[in-house]
Every structure is written in C-alpha cells, then in structure tokens.
Amino acid sequence: xxxxxxxxxxxxxxxxxxxxxxxxxxxxxxxxxxxxxxxxxxxxxxxxxxxxxxxxxxxxxxxxxxxxxxxxxxxxxxxxxxxxxxxxxxxxxxxxxxxxxxxxxxxxxxxxxxxxxxxxxxxxxxxxxxxxxxxxxxxxxxxxxxxxxxxxxxxxxxxxxxxxxxxxxxxxxxxxxxxxxxxxxxxxxxxxxxxxxxxxxxxxxxxxxxxxxxxxxxxxxxxxxxxxxxxxxxxxxxxxxxxxxxxxxxxxxxxxxxxxxxxxxxxxxxxxxxxxxxxxxxxxxxxxxxxxxxxxxxxxxxxxxxxxxxxxxxxxxxxxxxxxxxxxxxxxxxxxxxx
Amino acid sequence: xxxxxxxxxxxxxxxxxxxxxxxxxxxxxxxxxxxxxxxxxxxxxxxxxxxxxxxxxxxxxxxxxxxxxxxxxxxxxxxxxxxxxxxxxxxxxxxxxxxxxxxxxxxxxxxxxxxxxxxxxxxxxxxxxxxxxxxxxxxxxxxxxxxxxxxxxxxxxxxxxxxxxxxxxxxxxxxxxxxxxxxxxxxxxxxxxxxxxxxxxxxxxxxxxxxxxxxxxxxxxxxxxxxxxxxxxxxxxxxxxxxxxxxxxxxxxxxxxxxxxxxxx
Numbered sequence: 001x002x003x004x005x006x007x008x009x010x011x012x013x014x015x016x017x018x019x020x021x022x023x024x025x026x027x028x029x030x031x032x033x034x035x036x037x038x039x040x041x042x043x044x045x046x047x048x049x050x051x052x053x054x055x056x057x058x059x060x061x062x063x064x065x066x067x068x069x070x071x072x073x074x075x076x077x078x079x080x081x082x083x084x085x086x087x088x089x090x091x092x093x094x095x096x097x098x099x100x101x102x103x104x105x106x107x108x109x110x111x112x113x114x115x116x117x118x119x120x121x122x123x124x125x126x127x128x129x130x131x132x133x134x135x136x137x138x139x140x141x142x143x144x145x146x147x148x149x150x151x152x153x154x155x156x157x158x159x160x161x162x163x164x165x166x167x168x169x170x171x172x173x174x175x176x177x178x179x180x181x182x183x184x185x186x187x188x189x190x191x192x193x194x195x196x197x198x199x200x201x202x203x204x205x206x207x208x209x210x211x212x213x214x215x216x217x218x219x220x221x222x223x224x225x226x227x228x229x230x231x232x233x234x235x236x237x238x239x240x241x242x243x244x245x246x247x248x249x250x251x252x253x254x255x256x257x258x259x260x261x262x263x264x265x266x267x268x269x270x271x272x273x274x275x276x277x278x279x280x281x282x283x284x285x286x287x288x289x290x291x292x293x294x295x296x297x298x299x300x301x302x303x304x305x306x307x308x309x310x311x312x313x314x315x316x317x318x319x320x321x322x323x324x325x326x327x328x329x330x331x332x333x334x335x336x337x338x339x
Numbered sequence: 340x341x342x343x344x345x346x347x348x349x350x351x352x353x354x355x356x357x358x359x360x361x362x363x364x365x366x367x368x369x370x371x372x373x374x375x376x377x378x379x380x381x382x383x384x385x386x387x388x389x390x391x392x393x394x395x396x397x398x399x400x401x402x403x404x405x406x407x408x409x410x411x412x413x414x415x416x417x418x419x420x421x422x423x424x425x426x427x428x429x430x431x432x433x434x435x436x437x438x439x440x441x442x443x444x445x446x447x448x449x450x451x452x453x454x455x456x457x458x459x460x461x462x463x464x465x466x467x468x469x470x471x472x473x474x475x476x477x478x479x480x481x482x483x484x485x486x487x488x489x490x491x492x493x494x495x496x497x498x499x500x501x502x503x504x505x506x507x508x509x510x511x512x513x514x515x516x517x518x519x520x521x522x523x524x525x526x527x528x529x530x531x532x533x534x535x536x537x538x539x540x541x542x543x544x545x546x547x548x549x550x551x552x553x554x555x556x557x558x559x560x561x562x563x564x565x566x567x568x569x570x571x572x573x574x575x576x577x578x579x580x581x582x583x584x585x586x587x588x589x590x591x592x593x594x595x596x597x598x599x600x601x602x603x604x
Contacts, residue, residue, distance in 0.1 A: 081558055086377050105561040109377035148460065153544055153552055154559030173460045174555065176540035180452035317560050 039072035042242060044225075045084040045093040047102070050077050050268040052195055052261075052279025053223045054097060056119050056287075059260040060249025069241040077267065080177065089113050089228050095242060099123075100221040100308055100328075101156040107323045112229040115329040117243050117298040119250045120222035122286045123214045124193040125157050130186055131207035138211055141189065142166050150175040150182060150190040158191070159315040160218045179204065195282035199275050218311055221300060222286075232330065243333040247298045254284050300329050350582075380564040388568035395553065396572045403534045403549035404576050406462060410469025411530040411580070414477050415523060417470070422481025422519075426511060427503075432482070443475035447533075451540040461543045465551075468537030473526035480522025484515030520588035527580045531573060550576070 046054050057075060060066050066073040076093065078084055085103060088096035089111035096113070106113055127149065129135045135144070142165040149167065151158035153174045161167065173181075175191050182190040183206050192198065198208045213219075225246055232239055253260055257280035265273050288294060305325040312318040362382040368374065369381050376384070389396065421439070425432040447454075447468055458464040488511055496506045538551025550573045557566035 089375065089377060102561070106377055109561055109563055110375045111377040151544075152555075152559060154556030156560075171460065172544040173455075174538070174540055174542055174544060174552070176448055176451050178448075178452055181455055184452070184456055 037070065039067065039070050040238065041072045041074070042066070042095065042238070043074045043076055043093045044095040044097060044242075045076040045082070045087055046078040047082060047084050047096070047098040047223075048078050048080075049271070050075070050264045051271055052257075052264070052276050052283055053120065053124070053193065055253040055257055055260055055264065055276075055280055055283065056250025057097065057225075057246055058249070058264050058267075059253035059257070060245045062260045062263045063249065063252055065245040065248045065252075066242070069245045071238075071241060071245065073242075085111055085113050085226060088226055088231075091228060091230065094227060094231060094238075096226045097223050098226055100224060100305070101312060101317075103224060103226060104309055104312055104323055104325075104328055105156070105317060107328055108318055113226050114229050114232060114327070115221065115224040115226050115300065116232075116239060116333045117225040117246055118221035118300045118329075119225070119246070119298055120283065120286050121292060121299075122289050123157075123212075123218075123220045123222050124195055124283075124286055125213040125218075125220070125222075126192055126194045126210040127151075127161075127189045127213070128182065128192045128197055128201065128208045128210060129189045131209045133186065133209070135189075135209065135211075138165055138216060141211065142170070144187070145169050146187055147171065148173050148185060148188040150188065152191060155191075156312055156315060156317050157213050157218055157220070159317060160216070160311060161213065163315050164216055164218075182206075195279040195286070196275065199278040217307075219304070220308060221304065232333075236333075240333045243298070244335050247335055250287065250297055251294075253280060254287055298334055300331055302326065305329055376563055377561065378563075380567055384564040385567045385571065388562075388564040389571065392565060392568055395548070396568065399548060399550045399553050399569070400572055400576050402462075402547055403465075403531065403538065403551065403573065404580070406465040406534040406537065406549065407469050407530040407576070407580065409466045410533055411473050411523075411526055413466070413470040414473040414526055414530065418474050418477030418522070418526075419481050419519065421478050422485055422515070423507075425478070425482045426485035426515075427507070439475055439478045442471050445471075447471070447536050448540060455541050458541075460541060462547060464541030465534055465537035465549070468541065469530045469533035472533030472536070473530040476522040476525040476529065477519065478522075480518040480520075480525075481515055484518030485511045487518075488514050517592060520592060523588060524581060524584050527584050528577050531577045531580065535573060 044057060046057075048054075050058065054075070061073055061075060084093070084096035085098050085106040087093045089106065100115065100118075103113055103115055127138075127141070129141065135141050138161075141147075141149075147169075148171040150173045151161070158172075162172070179190065179192075179197060179201055182188050183201065183204050189211075190197070192210075194210055194212065198210060201208050225243065227239055227242075257277070261273055261276040261280060264276055265271055288297060292299070302325070305328055309318065309323060309325040309328075312323075313320055365379075366382050369379055380388075421435070425435060454464050454467055458467055485507075492510055493506070496510055501509070534549065535551040535554065538549045539555060542549060542552055544552060550569055553569040554566065554573075557563075557569060
C-alpha cells in the first residue's frame with residue numbers, strides 16, 4: 001500500500017504523462033517520515049501585502065498542511081497593482097490569489113487563468129462613513145451634497161456604484177490607501193474591507209458605519225486561489241493537493257487564527273496582531289455565510305460567476321461575448337463533499 | 340532650405356523613423372514570441388486605442404499639461420529665488436540643501452493626506468505635486484551656476500570695489516543662466532511625472548480627468564491597449580514641454596552667450 005503511494009509521488013515529481021522509470025533514488029526508510037521524497041516546490045503569489053484576507057493560505061503553511069501533502073510552498077507577498085494574474089497566466093508563478101472581478105478582466109486580455117477555490121464567499125468590499133453622519137444606506141449617501149467619496153479609480157466596484165447610484169451631486173476622489181483624509185473630513189466616505197479599515201479608523205478614534213457593496217448585488221469572490229489552465233492540464237494532481245491543503249488551512253484559520261496571525265505579523269510587521277485578530281473574526285461570516293454548509297468552504301457556483309460577468313458587461317468593463325463565465329472557474333479540484 | 344524644412348529634417352523626422360522601426364520590431368516580436376495582450380498589446384491595437392480615445396486623451400493632456408506647466412513655472416520662480424538665497428549665505432545653503440533634497444525624494448503618497456488637507460482635492464494639489472517634484476534640479480542648477488564663477492573674475496570685481504549686489508547681478512547671475520536652463524530641462528519631465536502622480540491621490544474624478552486618472556483607470560480595468568495609449572500621451576506631453584523649453588532656452592542662451600555649436604537652436 002505504502003509502496004504504491006511513494007511510486008505515485010515519484011510519478012508526480014518527474015511529471016505526469018512520463019511513465020519512465022524514476023531517475024532519482026527515493027529514500028523509503030531511515031527517517032521514519034512518510035514523506036521521504038523531496039517535496040515539490042510551489043509558489044503562491046498574493047495580490048496584496050500579507051493580511052487576514054490571505055489567512056487560510058498562511059495557516060496551511062504554518063500548520064504544515066502543504067508539507068503533509070508533499071508540497072514546499074512559498075507564499076510571495078504582493079502590493080498595489082502587483083500583476084499576479086498575469087504572472088500566473090505566464091507560468092512565472094504556480095498559483096495566484098486575487099479577486100473574481102480582476103480574474104474576469106484578465107481573461108478578457110487572454111490571460112487563461114482559472115479560479116479553483118473561493119475562500120471568501122461574500123465580498124468584504126464596503127464604503128465607510130462616519131457613524132454619526134446619519135447615513136445608513138446607499139440611498140442616503142447618494143442624497144448628500146458637499147460630500148466626498150474616496151474610491152480607487154476605475155475599480156469595477158467603484159464603476160458599479162457610479163452606475164447604480166446617482167453620485168452626480170457628490171465629489172469622487174481617488175483613494176490612495178490611507179484613511180487619514182477620511183478621518184479629517186466628516187463629510188466623506190471611503191472604500192475599505194469590512195474586516196480591516198473600520199478597525200484602523202477606530203484605533204484613530206473614529207467610529208464608522210459600513211455600507212456593504214455586496215448589498216447592492218455586486219458580490220465578488222475574494223482571495224480566490226487561481227492557476228493557469230495549462231497548469232491544470234499538466235499537473236491536475238498538484239492542483240488538487242494545493243486546493244485540499246488550502247481548504248484545510250482556511251478551516252483552521254477560521255477556527256484558531258492565533259499562530260497564523262503571529263506568522264503574518266512577522267511577514268508584514270505593519271499588520272498589528274490586534275488588527276489581524278479583528279480581521280480573522282470578521283472574516284468568518286464572509287467565508288461561511290448563512291446557508292453555506294461548513295463542508296462547502298471554498299465552493300463556487302455558476303450563477304454567481306454569471307451574475308458578475310453580466311455586471312462587468314453592464315459597466316462596460318467587459319465587452320459582450322468576449323469572456324465566458326464558465327471558463328473562469330473550476331470546482332473539480334475542491335475536496336469531495338461527504339454525503 | 341528654410342527654417343521649417345530644417346526643423347522637420349533634423350528634429351521631427353528622426354524620432355518618427357525610430358518610432359516606426361520600434362513599432363515594427365515590437366509587432367513582429369509580439370507575434371513571434373506569442374506575447375499575450377495582458378503583457379504587451381500589439382502596436383496596432385495601441386494605435387487604435389489612441390484613435391478611439393483621442394478626445395479623452397486630448398482633454399487629459401490639456402488638464403495634466405496645464406498642471407505640469409503651472410508646477411514647472413512655480414518651480415522656476417521659487418527655485419531661482421532659493422538658489423539666490425543659497426548663493427548668498429553658506430550657512431543658509433548648509434541648512435537648506437538637505438530639505439531641498441527631502442522634497443525631491445519624499446514619496447508623494449506619504450505626504451498626500453497633508454497636501455490634500457492644505458490645498459484641497461483637485462487641480463491646485465496636482466500643481467503642488469508637480470512643483471515639489473520638479474523643484475530640486477532648478478535649485479541645484481541655479482546654486483551651482485551662481486557659485487561656480489571664475490575666481491579671477493571675482494577678484495576683478497573686488498579690485499573695482501564692486502558691491503555685493505553688483506557682483507551678484509552682473510557676474511554671478513549671467514553665469515548661472517546656462518545651469519538654470521539645464522535644470523529647467525531636467526525638470527520638464529519631472530513636472531509631468533509629478534502632475535500624473537498628483538492626480539493619483541489629489542485629483543478629482545469625473546470633473547478633471549487627466550492622464551494620471553486615465554492611467555489608473557485602465558490599470559484597474561486591465562485595458563492594456565488603452566493604458567499604453569495613455570502612457571504614450573504622457574510621453575507626447577513631456578516631449579512637447581521639453582521641445583518648447585529647449586527652443587526657449589536656446590534662444591536665451593544664443594542672445595547672451597557664444598554657445599557651443601551643438602546647443603544652438
């Protein structure tokens with residue numbers, strides 16, 4: 001039994017579809033570890049600095065789930081506008097982590113990238129307003145005058161809001177990643193992630209209220225695990241292993257994130273432990289929203305992808321017919337759900 | 340050959356020829372190496388994007404160009420004044436120089452909230468950014484020019500009992516003009532960069548859409564051909580500003596100095 005397992009691993013190492021005899025001698029005894037073969041190197045590139053939104057991937061690393069699957073995973077931190085999907089499409093990295101809207105836009109540029117797991121089901125994307133502003137809904141917001149909204153220029157959610165709401169009476173300013181202008185101006189709103197910026201604002205003495213963009217129906221899967229189609233074709237088993245270990249990691253992160261947060265904090269010292277703890281707690285309902293069975297963590301549906309694709313067409317971020325939602329994702333690698 | 344003909348032959352034709360060569364090599368490379376549009380669009384697509392977006396691009400060039408020119412003009416005035424002050428006092432120079440460098444090296448994004456708080460969101464903050472980024476070469480050029488006067492000439496002025504003011508105005512100032520002109524030319528490109536970066540955080544979306552806005556917008560939308568078109572437009576703006584400055588400074592220098600042949604207009 002164990003013998004076959006080792007042979008399988010070796011086959012993976014020398015590449016699928018080449019059933020030639022293994023050239024590397026494999027130690028099968030001595031260390032007592034079941035993983036005698038050299039682990040396979042895998043790179044996962046993040047779309048942002050290490051944060052809670054990447055927690056599950058770090059958890060799989062910290063708790064050794066990737067190693068148990070025979071993988072030597074390197075998580076490569078990103079930053080603003082890091083072209084992770086392009087790198088994944090070009091095969092420079094094995095996997096990328098990015099959001100669903102970005103993935104569809106990249107597909108429109110012939111980047112054949114495919115989402116294989118969706119850890120964060122409900123988008124944390126929101127607008128922050130001051131708690132005492134009297135603004136409770138997006139309609140309240142649209143009614144304001146002499147009011148500034150800071151949003152990243154050209155981001156699909158910002159274009160969606162501009163199309164959906166009549167923002168003509170408001171000023172829109174580009175968001176450059178800093179909450180200070182928002183804190184200074186009571187008559188302003190800014191974009192954020194529900195599990196991050198509100199906490200930062202509170203630390204600076206400002207209570208906020210959140211308007212969730214997903215409440216308007218624009219709900220992008222977030223922190224998707226993405227790989228290229230050619231990678232899927234060449235190494236389906238590897239993809240399956242990475243997905244399975246990542247799902248395990250996310251489950252662990254939602255239950256007990258402490259050790260992982262410590263590690264993320266070491267990777268990105270700017271991310272304080274209290275912000276991470278807040279983030280991990282508030283991520284839970286986004287990853288496992290009501291109605292999603294716990295064993296469906298990471299799942300994706302055709303309906304959600306279709307809706308998003310149509311919304312991107314509506315805001316003219318996608319040209320009609322160029323991108324097919326069905327090609328953008330695959331649920332084939334998610335661990336089989338027990339009946 | 341008349342002036343226009345010479346200008347076309349010497350200044351306009353060569354870059355166009357080079358552009359055509361680069362476009363052909365670029366296009367063949369994209370096809371030969373199967374480079375996907377998400378990395379590099381074909382030049383034909385970029386040209387098409389320039390054509391379809393021409394009105395937007397022209398509007399953006401006008402907005403960003405105005406901000407860059409205002410910032411550059413401000414830099415010229417303030418930079419010249421500062422270099423006069425620096426030339427008059429060693430103490431002032433030692434005290435002030437590091438802070439002039441600070442302005443050049445400070446990541447604008449770090450002081451963005453402050454700028455917006457002072458000047459408000461919009462055009463004036465974009466001008467301020469262009470000014471901050473383009474100031475240093477003018478201070479450096481001006482100060483160097485004012486100080487690097489031949490010692491013999493200083494002695495001559497002293498022998499004739501020239502006042503400090505006379506030495507400054509009749510000796511140091513004329514000596515500083517070429518260095519100031521070089522500083523100004525260096526600052527041209529920086530002013531455009533400054534205006535583009537300024538729009539990244541201080542612009543006003545919807546009302547004033549400059550090149551910085553377009554670049555950000557197309558990055559977010561992953562529209563590579565449109566993005567390259569916007570980048571080309573900012574290059575065109577920089578070239579235009581540099582061209583005008585070169586002609587202007589050459590005219591000034593030709594009137595005052597026997598300039599080396601290669602610097603003549």
